[in-house]
Amino acid sequence: MITLVLRRLGSVLLVMLIVAGLSFLIFNYLGDPVNNILGVNATLDERDELRRTLGLDQPSYIQFWHFLERAVVGDFGISYRNRVPVLELILSRLPATVELVVCATILALGVGIPMGVYCALRPKGFFSRLLQIIALIGISIPQFLIGMLLILIFSVELRWLSAFGRGDVVQFGWWSTGLLTETGRMALIMPVLTLAVFQISMIMRLVQGEMQEVMRADFIKFARARGLSDRSVHLRHALRNSLLPVVTVVGMQIGSLIAFAIVCEAVFQWPGLGLLILQAIEYADFPVMAAYLALVGFGFAMINLTVDMIYLFIDPRMRRK
Amino acid sequence: MRHLARPLILAAALAVFGSTANANSLRFAESQDIASMDPHAARDDFALSLLCNVYEGLVRWNADLKLEPALAESWEVISDTEWKFNLRKDVKFHNGNPFTADDVIFSYHRAGDPGSPFAGLLEPIDEVVKVDDYTVIFKVNRKYALLLNDFAGWYIMDKEFQESIGAEKPLDLSSNAGGAMQTQANGTGPFKLVERSPDVKTVLAANPDWWDEKKHNIDEIVYTPITNNATRVAALLSGEVDFIRNAPPQDLERIEATPGMKVMRGPHLRTIFFGMDQQSDTLAGSGVEGNPLKSPLVRKAIAMAIDAEGIMTSIMRGNSNPVATQLAPQMPYYDAALDVRFPFDPEGAKALLAEAGYPDGFTLPVHCPQGSFINDEQICQATAGMLAKIGITVQLNMVPPVQYDTGLPGGEYAFYMLGWAGLPTIDPYNIFSATVHSPSGELGAWNPKGYSNPAVDALIIKIGEETDPAKRQEMISEVVKTQRDEVGKIMIHQQFLTWGMTDKVNAIVPGDEYTRFWYYTMN
Numbered sequence: 001m002i003t004l005v006l007r008r009l010g011s012v013l014l015v016m017l018i019v020a021g022l023s024f025l026i027f028n029y030l031g032d033p034v035n036n037i038l039g040v041n042a043t044l045d046e047r048d049e050l051r052r053t054l055g056l057d058q059p060s061y062i063q064f065w066h067f068l069e070r071a072v073v074g075d076f077g078i079s080y081r082n083r084v085p086v087l088e089l090i091l092s093r094l095p096a097t098v099e100l101v102v103c104a105t106i107l108a109l110g111v112g113i114p115m116g117v118y119c120a121l122r123p124k125g126f127f128s129r130l131l132q133i134i135a136l137i138g139i140s141i142p143q144f145l146i147g148m149l150l151i152l153i154f155s156v157e158l159r160w161l162s163a164f165g166r167g168d169v170v171q172f173g174w175w176s177t178g179l180l181t182e183t184g185r186m187a188l189i190m191p192v193l194t195l196a197v198f199q200i201s202m203i204m205r206l207v208q209g210e211m212q213e214v215m216r217a218d219f220i221k222f223a224r225a226r227g228l229s230d231r232s233v234h235l236r237h238a239l240r241n242s243l244l245p246v247v248t249v250v251g252m253q254i255g256s257l258i259a260f261a262i263v264c265e266a267v268f269q270w271p272g273l274g275l276l277i278l279q280a281i282e283y284a285d286f287p288v289m290a291a292y293l294a295l296v297g298f299g300f301a302m303i304n305l306t307v308d309m310i311y312l313f314i315d316p317r318m319r320r321k
Numbered sequence: 322m323r324h325l326a327r328p329l330i331l332a333a334a335l336a337v338f339g340s341t342a343n344a345n346s347l348r349f350a351e352s353q354d355i356a357s358m359d360p361h362a363a364r365d366d367f368a369l370s371l372l373c374n375v376y377e378g379l380v381r382w383n384a385d386l387k388l389e390p391a392l393a394e395s396w397e398v399i400s401d402t403e404w405k406f407n408l409r410k411d412v413k414f415h416n417g418n419p420f421t422a423d424d425v426i427f428s429y430h431r432a433g434d435p436g437s438p439f440a441g442l443l444e445p446i447d448e449v450v451k452v453d454d455y456t457v458i459f460k461v462n463r464k465y466a467l468l469l470n471d472f473a474g475w476y477i478m479d480k481e482f483q484e485s486i487g488a489e490k491p492l493d494l495s496s497n498a499g500g501a502m503q504t505q506a507n508g509t510g511p512f513k514l515v516e517r518s519p520d521v522k523t524v525l526a527a528n529p530d531w532w533d534e535k536k537h538n539i540d541e542i543v544y545t546p547i548t549n550n551a552t553r554v555a556a557l558l559s560g561e562v563d564f565i566r567n568a569p570p571q572d573l574e575r576i577e578a579t580p581g582m583k584v585m586r587g588p589h590l591r592t593i594f595f596g597m598d599q600q601s602d603t604l605a606g607s608g609v610e611g612n613p614l615k616s617p618l619v620r621k622a623i624a625m626a627i628d629a630e631g632i633m634t635s636i637m638r639g640n641s642n643p644v645a646t647q648l649a650p651q652m653p654y655y656d657a658a659l660d661v662r663f664p665f666d667p668e669g670a671k672a673l674l675a676e677a678g679y680p681d682g683f684t685l686p687v688h689c690p691q692g693s694f695i696n697d698e699q700i701c702q703a704t705a706g707m708l709a710k711i712g713i714t715v716q717l718n719m720v721p722p723v724q725y726d727t728g729l730p731g732g733e734y735a736f737y738m739l740g741w742a743g744l745p746t747i748d749p750y751n752i753f754s755a756t757v758h759s760p761s762g763e764l765g766a767w768n769p770k771g772y773s774n775p776a777v778d779a780l781i782i783k784i785g786e787e788t789d790p791a792k793r794q795e796m797i798s799e800v801v802k803t804q805r806d807e808v809g810k811i812m813i814h815q816q817f818l819t820w821g822m823t824d825k826v827n828a829i830v831p832g833d834e835y836t837r838f839w840y841y842t843m844n
Contacts, residue, residue, distance in 0.1 A: 031724035038438050039364030041745075041755065044730065045762040046441055053436075081356055082519060084500040148551055155559040163555045164350075164547050165521065269547045271521045278548070279353070279520070284723045 008308060012301035019297035020071075023290050024064040032056050033080045033284040054080075067290055076291035081283045086291045090273065095176045096166055097265070097272030101257040103192045105250065108199035113246075115200070116207025117239060120215065123208075131204070138201035147194040147267035154190060161190055164269035191268045195261060199253060203246060210242035217241075248307065255303050259296045344540035345843040347826065348562040349836070350553050354520045354546040359502035360476040361432040361439055361491035366744045369474065370835040371544065374525060376476035376508035379406055379425070380469050384829050384840050386651070386747060388469050392420065392477055392509060398788075401464045408455040412532045414479045415506075415513040422451045427480035437491050441763075442471050464786045466793065467748055474745030482507040511535070511839040512542060520546060525838075537839050557582070557821055563843075564828065566836065568821035570638060570696060576821045587818045587830030588642065590649045591742035593694055595623075595687075595704075595811040596756065598735040600770040605735070606716065609683040614735065618677035620808035624663045625670040626711045627704055629813050636699045640817040646801045647741065647752050649815045651832045654749050654797045659805060662812070670711045682712025688734040689717060690725040695816050697738060732760075732769035739767060740816070744833050749797045753781045757804060772809030 034047045034056070042050075051057045055066060070077060076086040115135070119128040155163035167183030169176040178184025214220065215238055223233045258273065265274035273292070280288040355368040360376045362368070373381070379393035390396075393406040412420040426449045433443030445468065448460040461468065483489055488501040506514040511533070512525040525542040527535075545562065547553040550569045556562045558579055568576055568584060576582050597614045598604070604612040613619045629643035645662040648655045674682060685708065689701035698719060705715035720728065729737055743751040758764040758781050759773040780796050787793050804810065818830050827842045 029724075031721070031727035033723070035726035035730070036365075036723065037363060039366075040726075040767070041364045041441065041751070042438065042766065043441050043763050044760065044766045046438075047730065047766070049436070078500075082500075083357055083362075083503060148555075151552060151555045155561070156555050159559055162561055163552055163559055164561070165545065266549050267552055269545075269549065269552060275520070275548065282721070282723055284727075 004312075005309075008305050012298065012305060015301045016294050016297045017068075020067065020290055020294040021064055023293045024060045024067070027063075027284075027286050027289070028060055030281070031284050033286065036283050037080055071291075071294070076294075077287035079280075079285055079288050081279065081285045081288070086287045089276070089288065090292060090295065091174055092176075093271060093273050093276045095174075096178075096270060097258055097261055097274060099177060099179065100188070100191055100195060100264070100270060100272060101254055101261060103188055104195035104199060104257070105254055107192060107196045108203055109250065111196075112200040112203030113207055113239075115204040117211060117234065119204065119208040120211035120238075121234060123212065135201035135204050138197045139205075141197070143194055143198065143263045144267060146197055147190070147264060150190045150193060151267070162187055166271055191264055191270050194267070195257065195264045199250075202253075203250065206246050206249060207239075207242060210245055211238055214238050214242045251303065251307070255300055259299065345538055346541040346543060347539050347564060347838070347841065347843060348543045348545070349564045349566075350545045350547045350556055350562040351566060352546070352548055352550070352553065354523075357502045357519075358504070358506035358514060358517065359488070359491055360478070360508075361428075361437065362502065363438050364442065364474075364745075366742075366834070369476075369745065370833075371523075372476065372506075372508075373510070373835055374512040374542070374838050375506050375510045375514060376478065377510050378474065378476050379408075379472045382473050382747065382831070382833070382835070382837075384831065384837065386831055386833065388473060392425075393472075396469075399458070402461045404459045404461065404468060405452075406457050406459065408457065409532060410455055412509050413530055414482065414509055415528060416479070416482060418479050418481055418507075420477070420479075420509055421454045422457045423454075424477055424480050425449065425457050426451060427483070428475070428477045431478065431483070431489060431491060432475055439475060439491075442475060445471075464788070466784070466786060466788045467746055467750055470746045470748050473747075477509065479507045511537070512539075515541075533839075535839070536842075538842050539838060542838060554821070557823075560823070563826050564820070564822040566818075566820050566834070567695075568819050570640065570819070573638070573640075573819055573821070581824050583822060583824055585818075585820045585822065585828055585830050586640065587820075588649065588651050588832055589742065589816040589818050589834065590652055590744070590747065590832040591694075591740045592644050592647050592649050592815050593697075593700070593738065593740040593813045594647065595813070596737055596739050596768065596771050597811070598732075598770040599772055599809075601735075604683075604685075606686050607683045609679060613677070613679055613683050616677045617807050618673050619679065620811065621663060622670040622673035622677070622711060623708065623713070624808055624811045625666045625673070626707050626713075627811065627813065628665045628707055629662065630665065632700055632703055633814060636696050636703060637814070637817075640695075640819055641814040642817070643814045644812055646805055646812065647756070647810060648749055648797075648801060649742075649832065652743060652749060652752075653747065654794050656794075656798045656801060659798060659801050667707075667710050674711060674713075679712075682714065684714045684716055686716045686718065686735050688725070688728070688737045689719050690722050690738060691719050693722045693725065694738070694740045700813065701738060730766050730769060741767070742833065747833060749800075750781070750785050753784065753800060757781065757800065757809065772804060772807070774803060774807065774809075777803055 034050050038046055038050060055063055079086050079089050082089055115131050119131055122128050151163045154161040165187060166178050167187035168181040169178045169184055170180045178187060220233060220238060223237050261272065262274035262278055265272050266278055277292050355371055356362060360369060360372045377391045379391060380388050381391040383389045392409055392412060394409045396404060396406045399405050408422060414420060429443065429449045432439035433446065445461050445463060445465040446459050447462045450458045450460065452458060486501045486505060503519050504517045511528055511531045513528045515526045516524040523544040527540050547556055553565055554569060554572045557565050573584050577584050599615055601612050604614060607613060633639065633641045633643055643662060645660045687701060690697050701717060705717050708715050728734055741752050741756050754764045756767045757772060758768065758778050760769055777800050780800050784793060784796050818834060820828060820830055822828060825844050829840045
């Protein structure tokens with residue numbers, strides 16, 4: 001068991017190394033930050049000198065080695081653009097994104113599961129057909145378009161909600177939250193909706209499919225034979241048994257949303273990780289990009305590791321192998 | 322009696338209204354945040370265009386882009402290499418510290434020492450000598466004409482304050498020191514920093530102790546970066562912001578059609594042109610022997626094939642002005658007699674190509690930025706179509722700005738779009754030294770493998786030294802004429818600025834794009 005965990009941890013490290021290494025290869029094709037740091041009027045000599053100072057004149061593998069040397073002691077360097085330590089910068093942007101993603105996921109679960117259950121139980125009903133069409137639309141419309149439509153309706157025409165930003169936030173140490181202020185909660189509405197539409201549709205279809213499958217299983221027939229109420233059969237037996245894949249997929253979705261809520265954050269000027277990485281790419285802010293990608297790799301690897309651990313506990317057969 | 326009563330009632334009404342009305346808050350959105358509050362952190366006109374409200378130089382540009390005294394009351398040229406500046410005595414920094422000669426000397430070293438981004442700007446200065454608290458002498462290493470122009474872009478910081486927060490150096494990417502200037506600022510300007518949360522919001526308030534006579538009536542400026550163009554316009558239309566600079570061209574009509582909104586336009590100092598490789602002996606991918614771009618005939622043919630008027634009407638929707646030279650009409654030393662474009666004449670262009678030995682044309686790799694200049698991609702696409710008509714097949718490469726700004730000075734492109742405004746110097750010398758002079762370590766950074774003429778190079782150096790306006794005009798016109806006749810660049814147009822705002826805002830739209838809020842008023 002312990003050797004297995006250690007082996008898995010070893011592969012997590014390997015994943016992080018490969019992701020960071022790939023990011024350094026990409027930097028070769030991204031341009032360099034010298035023009036942004038010095039301004040257009042900088043002379044050729046000044047550019048070359050800064051390139052030397054930053055080590056950008058070195059081959060990628062040497063830059064990568066220097067990055068690793070510092071990263072092992074937790075030093076990811078200073079952001080070229082924001083001029084603060086990268087780790088501090090990433091931590092300061094993390095709460096905005098986490099809040100957005102968690103709210104969107106809760107909304108998606110709260111709406112998507114009941115919709116899925118309804119459609120599974122009455123697959124031929126008119127209302128089910130309608131929900132399925134809506135879900136299809138929700139999956140097909142690009143996030144960008146949903147966001148712009150919401151802004152057009154609720155900001156420009158009705159003037160109810162703010163088109164950009166996070167409203168007022170309250171600080172708890174390094175964590176910031178907009179949930180405790182009126183403007184903060186109002187600001188969440190449109191970005192959360194935008195992010196949730198796809199998830200709602202996905203969860204609904206997942207639940208519907210799984211549940212229809214489970215409803216045909218023998219133990220449901222036995223449950224009915226035992227004379228249990230419809231409510232108990234549907235919710236306690238069928239739904240429970242169809243939720244496992246939903247939990248797995250939603251878990252992975254949360255990870256990828258935190259890492260890549262870029263479109264939604266760009267549309268609503270949401271000051272989270274997505275906007276940060278977008279600006280870092282535009283500026284060629286290599287320290288931010290390298291650290292961000294390595295940390296995202298770490299996050300995904302940890303999620304997978306946790307899932308594997310859970311499997312070990314659930315399924316004793318895997319432990320014996 | 323009636324005549325007297327009316328103004329009295331009006332005054333009374335105004336007094337009541339004035340006491341209940343909210344403070345004038347100008348909410349301003351831009352596509353990105355400034356990198357920091359440090360005016361020495363980069364020679365970056367985008368940051369300085371906002372920071373000019375917080376910091377001041379010894380001199381400044383006024384509303385008509387003429388130089389006027391700011392922190393220096395007066396100056397005199399003692400000799401070719403010595404300039405004496407008398408500093409203003411009644412000036413205080415925002416934290417109450419008095420402004421003295423020590424701050425000028427500190428700011429010189431901070432901005433100009435080797436390794437600092439402004440070292441290139443302040444390079445002509447050898448030493449700054451303090452005569453007394455309110456007099457300094459700048460010792461210059463050569464005769465230099467543009468000291469005052471350069472000083473308008475070099476801002477003075479408070480020595481004591483900078484030392485107290487540990488931000489004595491502007492560019493220090495190896496330590497945490499630069500971070501202090503993210504959220505702090507202490508200048509002498511008309512507005513002071515109240516609150517800043519990087520990439521989210523920056524709030525400036527009017528400085529009640531400003532030394533100059535206050536003409537604006539703005540109490541507060543709230544600056545918000547909104548990256549997405551459509552969201553930024555939506556924020557203006559929904560009344561959440563009052564002012565956006567550089568409204569996207571496709572949204573101008575919508576803004577103007579909205580009640581209570583307007584678009585203010587003004588000519589930009591920036592002219593857009595194509596530069597090209599005129600040095601290499603071959604042109605990779607052209608499908609012909611040698612480098613056609615070396616031939617002035619070919620360059621002239623390309624210039625004659627481009628319909629700048631058409632680009633103005635169909636792509637720029639009237640918001641441009643076709644030009645024949647790199648100097649915009651608003652640039653000092655502009656020479657209208659030279660601003661005559663080659664005629665738009667595809668047939669004549671074909672004949673020129675044949676004369677140059679390319680009757681069947683050739684393939685031309687063109688590089689174009691995605692979003693550095695207004696409608697840059699569309700202009701490049703239109704150009705490709707126009708050149709196809711004279712037999713030149715354009716192979717178009719669109720490149721994101723950050724890559725473009727690395728690849729272009731790196732000499733990687735054979736034919737490229739570029740725009741130059743001559744900022745912050747606002748003098749032809751800046752344009753010439755960056756984009757016309759042959760590339761050397763100091764000059765010609767944006768003219769890689771490009772136009773090169775030793776006689777023009779020598780003239781450019783002299784233009785930097787000569788102080789007599791008549792002689793400068795003569796030399797500048799000479800450079801412009803030579804380059805135009807030899808088709809060193811293929812000119813397209815001068816951009817117009819299009820700023821969207823609510824009717825409440827009265828702005829000025831200067832050619833250098835700076836937002837000088839001390840000239841703004843709000844109704």
